[in-house]
Amino acid sequence: MKRCVVVGSLAIGGKAPIRVESMLKTPLSDGDSTFKEMNELVDAGCELVRVAFPDVSLKKNLAECVSRSQIPVMADIHFDHRLAIAAIEAGCAAIRTNPGNMDSRYIRTVVEIAKERGSTIRIGSNSGSVNRKQMEEAKGDKARALFLAVKEQADLLLSSGFDRIILSAKSTSVPITVRANALLAQAYPDLPFHVGITEAGPGMEGIVKGAVGLSLLLSQGIGDTIRVSLTGPSVEEVRVGYAILGALELRHKGIQIISCPLCGRRRVDVTSLLSVIRPHLKGLPDGLKVAVMGCEVNGPREAQEADLGFAGSPHGIIAFSAGRVEAYIPLDKIDEELPKIVEEWKRRRGMSDEL
Structure with a gap:
């Protein structure tokens, strides 16, 4: 050593x-x-x-x-x-x-x-x-x-x-x-x-x-x-x-963002969705994986390792965790519903609002 x-x-x-x-x-x-x-x-x-x-x-x-x-x-x-x-x-x-x-x-x-x-x-x-x-x-x-x-x-x-x-x-x-x-x-x-x-x-x-x-x-x-x-x-x-x-998975500071490179299947503008989601992710533990995907193919299926994820769907956004869909959010309700989903996710895992 x-x-x-x-x-x-x-x-x-x-x-x-x-x-x-x-x-x-x-x-x-x-x-x-x-x-x-x-x-x-x-x-x-x-x-x-x-x-x-x-x-x-x-x-x-x-x-x-x-x-x-x-x-x-x-x-x-x-x-x-x-x-x-x-x-x-x-x-x-x-x-x-x-x-x-x-x-x-x-x-x-x-x-x-x-x-x-x-x-x-x-x-x-x-x-x-x-x-x-x-x-x-x-x-x-x-x-x-x-x-x-x-x-x-x-x-x-x-x-x-x-x-x-x-x-x-x-x-x-x-x-x-x-x-x-x-x-x-x-x-x-x-x-x-x-x-x-x-x-x-x-x-x-x-x-x-x-x-x-x-x-x-x-x-x-x-x-x-x-x-x-x-x-x-x-x-x-x-x-x-x-x-x-x-x-390199040697050390983590802050959350890990997983996002797709975009293709013709996308249901939402991933870049815009990222800008909306990021402010609500402050305080999450180092190394936590958060996925932001353009369609239901890349998320939750290809992002099933994500601790918390969001993906475009035919009717808005789906929220998922460990590959399991947990909520559906209409596009016009993202700002209202997203903070609630993140806080509920933290609550279920024993995290305080100060994390």
Whole structure:
């Protein structure tokens, strides 16, 4: 079993659930906007936030960020080991160091203060900052260069008696990322991993690339904490992260919507029906399956695993649960009858209105 590393109060690895994290898009120097973004991330379910720490002059800002955060803060460190030391002194539960641009001669100094303060170190290599020595040793193989970069620093930390370590190797290429992590998983089977596809891109392209890469890694048992790196709001990274974990049935946050792709048999506009139904589903338990189908073929028959479902019929909407029809709703009565059906369904299962 993988070792469990505790970052602040957050357990990563071992028997802990796969964690979802993000990184602040707002610079530390913009205090009010930073805290607004952090609160939005917490509301979205983010469990660990990484913060860029490019200059020691921002140490007070970082310390305030840590003190006001409801979740553990990890400082993102590049180039200068003094930034790592300052981040730990500022109270960060963890730091991320980049072995591609951090001089290994100073790592032992960082390790000593991390030991004293109980901080965790994530060794995070990415393909954009692998150095020449690592590329030469890997003979131009980018995946192997990523592996070697992480290995060099991991071995140094372990030989110093430090094991509060999380490993990470990322590339913009899905195949390179997957292969680099497979090599690391063979070399360090007991250490927890942070996984993701770096600089995945905007919108649909970024979501697809991130989902494909994470799915390939997680399906191999590689990954204890994830980030979906999107060009966009950080809260979207968290939402997509949970959606990926839900699709892989590894972890659920919120309900699961099952809806048909539409065809000529549909009795209702599923998109419109979804918009009507969604407001009435708030507060239902995580992982609950709710089906919204266009006709009586897809629901309840093909959606019989749904805990609660709705489908178009010749005369309106049918409501069903576990494949059994429970009510018929005329189209002009949806807003009136739907809340009653959901509340009755909750009542029969012993759920209060506050769920």
